[in-house]
Every structure is written in structure tokens, then in C-alpha cells.
Amino acid sequence: MNDEVFLKVEVAVLLECMCDRGAGALCLLKCSMCNYAFFFPPPYDRKFVITKDNVALMYHAPGKKREFNAFVLDKTYYGPYDETTCIDWTDDSKCFAVGSKDMSTWVFGAERWANLIYYSLGGHKDIIVACFFEENSLDLYTISQDAALCVWQCDTELDGLKPMPPKDAAREKNAEENDEEFLEELKGEEIHGKANPNEQETRHKVKYSRVAKYFFNKEGDFNNLTSAAYHKKTHLLVTGFASGIFHLHELPDFNLIHSLSISDQRIASISINCTGDWIAFGCSGFSCGLQVKVWNTSSSFCFVTFTEHTSGVTAVTFTSSGYVILSASLDGTVRAFDLHRYRNFRTFTSPRPSQFSCLAVDSSGEIVSAGSQDSFEIFIWSMQSGRLLDVLAGHEGPVSSLSFNPVKCVLASASWDKTVKLWDMLDSWRTKETLILNSDVLVVAFRPDGKELAVAALNGQITFWDHENAVQTGSIEGRHDLQMGRKELDKITAKQAAKGKSFTTLCYSADGQSILAGGLSKFVCIYNVKEQILMKKFEISCNFSLDAMEEYLDRRKMTEFGSMALIDEGAGGEDGVAIPLPGVKRGDMSYRHFKPEIRVTCLRFCPTGRSWAATTTEGLLIYSLDSGLIFDPFELDIDVTPSNIHKTLHQKEYTMAIIMALKLNEKKLIQEVIEAVPSNEVDVVCSSLPDLYVEKVLEFLASAFEISCHLEFYLTWAHKLLMLHGTKLKTRSVKLLPMIQFLQKSIQRHFEDVSKLCEWNIYNIKYALAISQQRGMKRLAEEASVDEEDLDSDSDYLMTLLTEDTANINNEPELIFF
Structure with a gap:
């Protein structure tokens, strides 16, 4: 099978699912056989172009109905001398431009135009990264x-493109009767471009002229421009560099709007949404496990990333103040x-x-502990x-988990040696108690009031302990709740594989009444601690x-021999084996394709008790209570x-x-009643x-x-309630802690x-104060400006002067700032 036929088959397989798209859809797919990509250009969505090496191939796309020969090669465009790098279409799909590594850009007509067949543009000294047409223009x-x-x-508008004269009817009839010529027609028309066409060919043709050339600010040769995107409606150009910096420019004046560094990796891809409000960046560098990212739960944005670690990060925690983050890593720091x-x-x-x-x-944030494996x-x-x-020495196996008592200065450590040790931080860090279990201990967690300790072991059990008296108070058999799935390479069923699975992370709720548990499964279980029963299971992913x-x-x-993933289908073949060894130069060039296993690595409840977060194979997930729609x-x-x-x-x-209203527990009704209370009656209502x-x-x-x-208004309510009932609320502080933190x-x-x-x-x-003092006065060149220290000395005095001056000078109205 030659390359052309194979390419058509490859494209047909990739686009089979796209054949039912209607007109107006814009599609961009990537083919492993071609250099760049193929486009469905708007508004027709009936043609797409594939660039392979230095050739551009235009195909007719299939319609909504299934066709025997869905993809038909229409034209083949020759022009660049090196591999192509980018494609862009005009808005009406009449022309497209192709950039190349030979530092040239070629403009081709999607149809046979009398005044535009091809056009070559130079002027660059390096590889073409991107090319963009202006909106509704050939510029x-x-x-x-x-x-x-x-x-x-361009000296010609899109409407100025003239179609080719119709061919002779007798010539077309003779061409159809000739089988060989008819077969040649199916291969598509070939268009050969020349870098320097002669004068006769350029007469009355479309002409391009370079009107400007701009240079981006560079830090050196290492910081090459790697990607770009252009939003035609807003004239916004986004360019990314190898150092992780991106620029925003307004075209055609090339005005710099913004410049920011988002990564230390190469920006490989940029995309702008249809309205121009959002920009997406893709970085080719991959540094999994080396970073600590901090997210804003209100806006869902990562606002800071710390990259000081040089190996995998194994644990992250906040201090009680919330302004310090601690992270442990395999790099020994x-x-x-x-x-x-x-x-x-x-x-x-x-x-x-x-x-x-x-x-x-x-809890004080003064003592930091880390366990070694x-x-x-x-x-x-x-x-x-x-x-x-x-x-602290004493464990005979890797330390798997650490947890401080929130109330007392006691540290609980879990190890694979089937023990949990309690260390007294006030008594020379001596061992206070040792809890012995029947299996390797994986994780420990204290209840928020510090009166109970939860321990998860390798046998799938969660045990609860009164650590003061070293007495077990309860247990949960959670192995059956994990409901582990079967992996492709497993030789045993999921039921048998689940016998070796367990919970690897635990977390109490803010009130201590429930506990979250997760592990090597797609489910997160929440248990009632007092009743020791399963309350609910959350499925974290449906990604197969x-x-x-x-x-x-x-x-x-x-x-009959097991899963097909375990069978070596290509052994002894010319193309190597289906599962090659590292270093193989034939077959798939040692390409490794693996499916990551679904698992939950960490669970944490929000201090307000309204939400909890889970770090999983699928990503960082946040679950929140939404009681507004529940009666x-x-x-x-x-x-x-x-x-x-x-x-x-x-x-009244x-x-x-x-x-x-609180009994009915409808939020809108409660808000209506409370906001109807006069402000001077809040004190009386709160006391009653x-x-x-x-x-x-x-x-x-x-x-x-x-x-x-x-x-x-609401601050007045909160202040009066806390001042009048603070003593009674303090006696139930542990139970009310989530609400107070919320x-x-x-x-x-x-x-x-x-404050901002x-x-x-x-x-x-x-x-405004400086302006008011200068109004009506002739300012001399040697006159000193207003002293800022005097302005900052007394804010009340400033406001008084501002009000008097702005109200009296020229009878102007008073200035009010919001």
C-alpha cells in the first residue's frame, strides 16, 4: 500500500465519527502521518487540507450520509521546499496559506482563480511558526x-478573485470517454508553485507587499518563538516562547498589551476561544511530582506554583494560620x-x-515532623x-503516616511494622503508648476534638481508638466497600484482587461525626463514626x-487464554513484537502506551465542613454541599x-x-424575614x-x-449575636467550629x-486634595509639591479639607468616592 492510499485510509478512520457534523462546524484534527493538521474551513466545511512533508493535499470531506468513497483527493499543491509548519484559511474558504521550514509562506487558491493560483512570500530569516489571514481579507x-x-x-479583496474561464465542452466529453484520462482525474489536480514566477505570469495577478516588520522583545537565542494564535474579531495576537513567556499584541499596530511568564517550560500550543475572553496554553515540558500548586477555591484558579523540589512531592499541609504551606519530598527536604x-x-x-x-x-505551627521510608x-x-x-527512632518499618493531636501536643506515627506509636512532645519526645494491630498500618488521623484516633491498615479495616487508655472503641470492615475494578493486565478477577486492597487515606469531617476514606478504587466512602455504617459512596470518575x-x-x-492485553500478537513478525523491549529500533520505536490506574491519594475536609477535596488520578476534585434546592x-x-x-x-x-422561618428552613424566606428587621431592633431580637x-x-x-x-447590616447581626451569646457558644466551641470558620x-x-x-x-x-489646593492659584516652576507625609498624618483632617474645598471652590458640588 503506497503512502497516499494509506494516508487516505488513516484520515478516513479518524474522521468517521465526524461525518454527521452539520455545516458551520469548525474542526481541527491531528494525523500521525502528516506534518501539521487538517482543517474543515468555514463556512462550507466540505474541504480540508493535509500537509505531508512539503506537499499540501486538499480532500473533499464526507457529508451526513455514508458514502462508499467518502474522501476524494481534489488537488495537490507543490510549493515549499521543506516541511510545512502551519495552515490558515480565509473566512470564505477561497484561499489558504501554508508556512514552511524553508522560511517562506505560500498562498494557494482553494479553487482555480484566474488572478490567483499561488503566491510565495519571503522576508523571514527563520522557520515560519504561524500565518494568519485578516478577517474577511487576503491581508x-x-x-x-x-x-x-x-x-x-494584498492589492485585491476577496470579492476581487476571478474564476477561471470554463473549459471546452468537447474537451471535457473526450476526457470522460478516455478511461486512462478519467482515472488520472480521480487522483486530483496538481498545482506546482514557483518561488519566482516570470513577468507574464504575474501580470494582472494578485500582488502582496510587505507594509511592516516588527520584532518581539527577546532574551536571547535560546528563547525562540514557539507558538502563536490570532483572534480576528478583536485583532488580538498571542505569542508563546520557549522560556514560558507569552505576549499579547494588538494588530496591525503591534501595540503590546500584556506580557507574562506562566511556566519555565516551552509553550507548545495556544488557543483562543470564539469570544476572545479566554486563552489556553499547552506546555510540552512535563514535570510531574515536582511542584506545589496553590488553588483558589472561589475562582478555581491556580494563583501560585512552587518549583523548588527536585523530586516527587509526597505530602502537603497548611499551618493553623493558613499562611504557611509545608511540603515533604523524596528529594530529602x-x-x-x-x-x-x-x-x-x-x-x-x-x-x-x-x-x-x-x-x-x-496546631501552633511551631513543630514540624516528617517520617522517612x-x-x-x-x-x-x-x-x-x-x-x-x-x-525519633523505634519503628522497624517505613513510616507511612503522621498526625498531631489538635488539642494536646501528642504525635501519632504509623508504620509498616504493624504498630502505631504515640509520642509526647512535652516529655522529651518519649513514646507514650504503642498500639499493636494485625496488619501493616497505612494511615492515621485524629478527630478534630483530639479524643479519638482512626487507623487504616493493609487488611482493609478502619479501627477507632481511645488513645488515652489505649482501647479500641470500634472498627469498620471497608474492603467490600472499595469495589476495586479489574485491570487489563490482571490475571485474576476483580473480586479476588479486592482482597489485597485497602484504604490509603482518611479524614474526619469538621464536626467529627463522619470520616472519609479512599484508596485504590474509583469510590470514596463516607462512614458514620458512631454507628460505624456506610453513609454514601462517591464515584470520582467515569473515564474509561x-x-x-x-x-x-x-x-x-x-x-480462552486470558486478556488480549497479555498476548504477544506480533512475536516473530517483521515489525517486531506488540510489547517491545526498551531500545528496540524496529516496530513502534520503543513507544510506551500505558493506562494510569484510578486511585485516590489524599482526602481533606474543608474547615467549614461545607466541602471536601480529593486528589485522584483524574485530578483535583472538590465536592460541596448544596442545600439550597433541598427541603x-x-x-x-x-x-x-x-x-x-x-x-x-x-x-412586627x-x-x-x-x-x-428557621423551622421551615427555606433560605429565601429566612433572608426576607431577617432583612425586614429594623436595624434598631437587632439588639432586642438577638437577646430574645x-x-x-x-x-x-x-x-x-x-x-x-x-x-x-x-x-x-449582617455584620451588626453577627456582632450582636456573638457579644450576647458568646459565653454559651464557647461551651460548644468544638461542635460550632465549622460554622464559626465558615x-x-x-x-x-x-x-x-x-481593603483593596x-x-x-x-x-x-x-x-483630589492636591488639586483643590492648587485651584485658582498660579503654580510657579520652583514651587514644591504637596508633602505626602503631611497628607498621611491625619486622615480625618484630609477628609474635612476635601469636603470643604471641593464644596466651596467655584460652587462646585461635593466629591464623593466609592
């Missing part, structure tokens, strides 16, 4: 690898990162190089000085491209109805109306609320801060937004 932009941009202007300045301000190391497998920090030791450091305080997703393998992949009444009786609540509110019985409903009101206030703009998080978010606005207004006030 062209070409970008080369040496960061040069050429702007080409534990690093502390500051979220104020975004820097690595402390690095902890061991006397002998060790691979750290787990990490823990105490090769020396079986636990290292203790001081956060303030960075000094190594002690090395991952391994171990199905309990039973597909019968089509099974033979969940509280102590509901027959008299609690929306009409009775409105009637009570109309009678605010306390009773709030209690009735029962203790049970104070918690409900505080919980509503925490959620209301997220969506409401009545900040002062309230604090909501207030903190608004504080940050308002206030800081911005300070400078506006200073400017």
Missing part, C-alpha cells in the same frame, strides 16, 4: 521562530512556603539523606529556627481510558407556613417570625432568640455574606475586597 500576518512579524497587504511573599523561606533537612514519605505540623525514623524541627530538634474502572473486562477483549425543615409543625410567617412579620413579631436558634442564625449569616451586599471565611473575603477599594481611594483622595 496576511506571518510569524517566524526568530520572533519576527511581517504584515502583508521539607520546605515551608510563605503565602504573603510567595517564597520558600525555610528548608528542613536530615543529617543523613532520607526520603520523606509523610508530614505533620502541630528508608531509615524508619521521624525527624522533628523547629519552625522558628529551622533547627533539627530530635530524631483509566485502568481498573470496570469490574469485569469486556468479553471482546477476552480469550429540609427543622422542628416543623402544622402552623409553620409561609403565609403565617408573613402575617407574623407584618405584626420579629423573633417569632425568625424562629418560624433561644440558644438553639442562635446557631441557625449564625449559620445563615455565614452563607448570606457570600451573596448579599448588605455587609453592615463565618470567618466569608467576612475575610469581603474584608480583602473592601479603600487603598485605591486613598490615592484618589490625595489627588
